[in-house]
Amino acid sequence: MKKIIFIFLVFSVLVGCKSNPISGRAQFMLVPEDMAISESNKAYKAMLTPIKKEGKLNGDPAMLERVQNITSLLVAQAVVYRPDARNWNWSVQVIDEPEVINAWCMAGGRMAIYSGLITKLEATDDEIAQVMGHEISHALLSHTRERMSRALAMQLGITAISIALSDEQYGGIAVQGTALAAIVALELPNSRTAEGESDRVGIEIAAKAGFDPRAAVTLWKKMADESGQKDSRFDFLSTHPAPVKRMEELEVLTQAMLPYYEDKSPRPAHPVSAGDI
Secondary structure, X not given: OHHHHHHHHHXXXXXXXXXXXXXXXXXEOOXXXXXXXXHHHHHHHHHHHHHHHOOOEOOOHHXXXXXXXXXXXXXXXXXXXXXXXXXXXXXXXXXXXXXXXXEEXXXXXXXEEEHHHHHOOOOOHHHHHHHHXXXXXXXXXXXXXXXXXXXXXXXXXXXHHHHHHHOOOOXXXXXXXXXXXXXXXXXXXXXXXXXXXHHHHHHHHHHHOOOOOOHHHHHHHHHHHHOOOOOOEOOHHHHOOOOHXXXXXXXXXXXXXXXXXXXXXXXXXXXXEOOOO
C-alpha cells in the first residue's frame, strides 16, 4: 500500500506540471481550468451569500460604480494577455467591512474588494487599480488554480494515507475536495515567485489601462503603515506579504511602466457586472 501511495504522489506531481503561457513557469496544475472556474463560482456564492443577507454587499452605489469603472478598464487590458478570459464572467462586489483591508479575484474573473481598503487607506483610483490589477493577474496567471491544486493535493495525500492506515474505501474525494480547495485557495499564501509575477503583470495592466504605476509604491507604503494599527483586520498581508525588497522591486517596475501610462491612446473598457449571488 505504501508503494501505491508513493506512485500516486509522484504521478500527481508529474502529470500536474504545466508551463504557463504568460510567465513560462512550470506550475503544479492538478485541477483542470474548467473545474477551477466552476468550483470558484460555487465558492464565490457560498462566501458572499451570508454577507449579502447581513446587508454588507454593495451598500454604497457610488463606491461600487467607482470600482466597476476601474476594473472595467483593467479587464480590457487583461484579456489581451489571455483571449479566453474574454468569456469569463467578470464581476466585482464591494464588501462593506470598514476595518478589513483586502481584495481578491477568483479563477474565472469573480472579484471582490473590502470597503476598508478604500476608506482606511484613502485609496486613489490609481491605487485601487494597482490592487485590482494585481488580483486580476493572479487569475490570469492561474495562481488560483495553482493554489487549489496544492490544497487538493494536500487533501488527497492525507486521504491516501488514511486509506493505507485504515484500509477503507473513501468516496467522493474529487467533488468534495475541489469545492473545499476553491475556498482554501483564497487563504493560502502565494509563493514569492507568484507574487512577483502578479506584481509585474498587474502594474503593466494598470499602466496600459491608464493608471499611474507610481501608485503601486504609494499603495504598499500606505498598507505597511496601516498594518501597524492594532484595530485593523489586515487580511491582505496574510496572503500578500510586502517586504521592503518588494517595494524596491516595484520602484524599478514603475520606471519601465511609465511609457505605457503616458501613452495617449484610447483606453477601452470591458463590461464588469455587479455579479449575482
